[in-house]
Amino acid sequence: MASSVFLGLRVSLLMLGFASSAKFDELFQPSWAFDHFNYEGDVLELKLDNYSGAGFSSKSKYMFGKVTIQIKLVAGDSAGTVTAFYMSSDGPNHNEFDFEFLGNTSGEPYTVQTNIYVNGVGNREQRLKLWFDPTTDFHSYSIFWNRRQVIFLVDETPVRAHTNMEDKGVPFPRDQSMGVYSSIWNADDWATQGGRVKTDWSHSPFIASYKGFQIDACECSSATGATGNATCCSGSGIGDNGKKFWWDEPVLSELNVHQSHQLLWVRANHMIYDYCTDTARFAVTPVECIHHRH
Numbered sequence: 001m002a003s004s005v006f007l008g009l010r011v012s013l014l015m016l017g018f019a020s021s022a023k024f025d026e027l028f029q030p031s032w033a034f035d036h037f038n039y040e041g042d043v044l045e046l047k048l049d050n051y052s053g054a055g056f057s058s059k060s061k062y063m064f065g066k067v068t069i070q071i072k073l074v075a076g077d078s079a080g081t082v083t084a085f086y087m088s089s090d091g092p093n094h095n096e097f098d099f100e101f102l103g104n105t106s107g108e109p110y111t112v113q114t115n116i117y118v119n120g121v122g123n124r125e126q127r128l129k130l131w132f133d134p135t136t137d138f139h140s141y142s143i144f145w146n147r148r149q150v151i152f153l154v155d156e157t158p159v160r161a162h163t164n165m166e167d168k169g170v171p172f173p174r175d176q177s178m179g180v181y182s183s184i185w186n187a188d189d190w191a192t193q194g195g196r197v198k199t200d201w202s203h204s205p206f207i208a209s210y211k212g213f214q215i216d217a218c219e220c221s222s223a224t225g226a227t228g229n230a231t232c233c234s235g236s237g238i239g240d241n242g243k244k245f246w247w248d249e250p251v252l253s254e255l256n257v258h259q260s261h262q263l264l265w266v267r268a269n270h271m272i273y274d275y276c277t278d279t280a281r282f283a284v285t286p287v288e289c290i291h292h293r294h
Helices: 002-016 222-232 257-269 287-291
Strands: 028-032 037-040 043-048 054-058 062-072 081-088 096-102 111-117 126-129 139-145 149-154 157-163 179-186 206-219 271-274
Touching: 028 179, 043 054, 043 179, 062 081, 062 179, 081 139, 096 139, 096 149, 111 149, 111 157, 157 257, 179 206, 257 271
Parallel strands: none
Antiparallel strands: 028 054, 037 043, 043 206, 054 179, 062 139, 062 206, 081 096, 081 179, 096 111, 111 126, 126 271, 139 149, 149 157
């Protein structure tokens, strides 16, 4: 029992990463609608109105590691809006990991949609209702990525795990460096109740707030191409200083027991949609759904 507790603690500490919070402009830069950015000390506010949304991107691209941002989502009637936090590579055959926070009418729980693209193919959505009000305070949203798995975390609780199943013929994102992005925009054609509820611009501007920017990952220029990316931060799993990358630790090759129980709890109590069970969209169950243990 003591050894399992120690192992769980070690994994938890590793999963926290080692990067301290940085200022926004140390890691990121505005990518569009500069006039819709507002800075209040260490807090960045992005504004959506009936003229424009706004977005930012990381200054570098990365292969494997963990990225975290603390976000306070749009309060009140946010129907029709989407606030996104995601990682993506470039090009039509890109890889992408998405957090999309779908706006709601006042008093309803926020819906969080996650999605994964591999080699340009997505359509792997899951949706859940958060177990707290994400508009009253900041909460951390993280993406952890190594050669064995991709994990989406909310306040360090896993809400989705995508395992490397290349041995089953399922492509896995491990050869393209990815930038880190966030944006807020109007998506009332689909975001709230399938587009039935439209954006009420009398409530604008809609504001999403950010702080606690952390990237503990291996910087890797996309200019090196797929072959270069594959060896830039993986290969032997050894960094330039000869030290093993923390995300390649064997204990991080899969969820530990505690994390598995957390994910099962999320799925049982808060998940409202899983593409794996959507027979209307997928007459044949996707291969990864058959073999996935969660």
